[in-house]
Amino acid sequence: MNTIKPLYILLIYLFTIPGCGPQEQQSQQGEVTTSAVERTIKEERKTILxxxxxxxxxxxxxxxxxxxxxxxxxIDSLDLPYKVINGGLSGETSASGINRLEWFLEEEPSIFVLELGGNDGLRGIAVEETRKNLETMIEMVRKKYPDTRILLAGMQIPPNMGREYAANFELMYKEIAVEKNVKLIPFLLEGVGGVRGLNLPDGIHPTEEGHRIVAETVWEYLEPMIN
Known part of the structure; x- marks a missing residue:
């Protein structure tokens, strides 16, 4: 009888201290399970580069x-299983992009959004050279990840380098999209380019409001690729 009484007291103690009752234990287990699920979901998210x-x-x-x-x-508001990686670099040209791309491909992108060439156009680099570089990057992605979906962001430039150059530059993106069978945003800065109030004082880079419009333009073409 003397051995039963201490055991009885111990059981009462365990079920009365905070966190030791059945409900508290069940709650803690639920929290652990939820955290594990959330962690798994984050780890399983696909990458948009x-x-x-x-x-x-x-x-x-x-x-x-x-x-x-x-x-x-x-994406987060729609609870979609994707994470975005911003691989942008100020001053990047299509040529320098080739040298940098291999490192970013370690992220194993499910969707690859290629937005380069604008600086080439502003510097008057030969359109054929830019085309070659953009096609090289598309081929690099496809060689490493054949199933990766590719979205090419088209760009237009002011006629500073001549109207013929500007026209050929714009046409280049359309031709690449057809030849390489990739999706195309005809003009990334649609509704923003050349609009003073939507760009910084340099007249080239969008303001926060400008970027909101660009995001809507991109989403129009990106959403079908996600779904």
């Missing part, structure tokens, strides 16, 4: 306010 120049990087504004960050917000 935005690879570009200062437009992608969000020059002059917070990176979270640039269109890739806004796309991530959109």
């Amino acid at each position: 935005f690879f570009g120049n200062s437009l992608t990087a969000g020059y002059g504004i917070d990176e979270d306010e640039a269109f890739p960050g806004l796309i991530q917000n959109k």
Whole structure:
């Protein structure tokens, strides 16, 4: 009888101290399970890689306010299993992009958004050279990840280098999209390019409001690829 009484007292103690009762234990187990599920979901999210120049990087504004960050917000609000990686770098040309791409491909992108060439156009680099570089990057992605979906962001430039050059530059993106069978955003800065109030004082880089419009343009073409 003397051995039963201490055991009885111990059981009462265990079920009365905080966190030791059946309900508390069940709650704690539930929290652990939920955390594990959330962690698994995050780890299993597919990657959308935005690879570009200062437009992608969000020059002059917070990176979270640039269109890739806004796309991530959109994805999160819809509870879609994707994470966005911003691979933008100010001043990037199509040639320098080739040298940088291999490192970013370690992220194993499910969707690859290529936004380069604008700086080439502003510098008057031969259109054929830019075309070659963009096609090389598309081939690099496909060689490493044949199932990756590719979205090419088209660009237009002012006629500073001559109207013929500007026309050939714009046409280049359309031709690449057809020849390489990739999806195309005809003009990334649709409704933003050339609009003073939607760009920073340099007249080239969008403001936060401008990036919101760009994000909507990108989403129009990106959403069908996600779904």
